[in-house]
Amino acid sequence: xxxxxxCFSCGGLVxxxxxxxxxxxxxxxxxxxxxxxxxxxRYCCRRMIVSHVDLITEVAPFSAPRQ
Numbered sequence: 345x346x347x348x349x350x351c352f353s354c355g356g357l358v359x360x361x362x363x364x365x366x367x368x369x370x371x372x373x374x375x376x377x378x379x380x381x382x383x384x385x386r387y388c389c390r391r392m393i394v395s396h397v398d399l400i401t402e403v404a405p406f407s408a409p410r411q
Contacts, residue, residue, distance in 0.1 A: 353388035
């Protein structure tokens with residue numbers, strides 16, 4: 345759904361790099377190079393970014409509005 349703020353393994357911040365990583369990936373940069381460029385070096389943090397599936401746009405229409 346939404347990218348976790350911190351890595352589950354080491355606790356490093358990863359969420360603030362998500363948009364920048366997506367932009368680089370869409371620009372055609374290889375995933376490993378994009379992760380290097382945004383500064384994600386630990387393999388556990390890389391797993392958090394690479395394995396994330398962004399489903400918020402698919403789930404949001406089904407959420408109930410708050411009143």
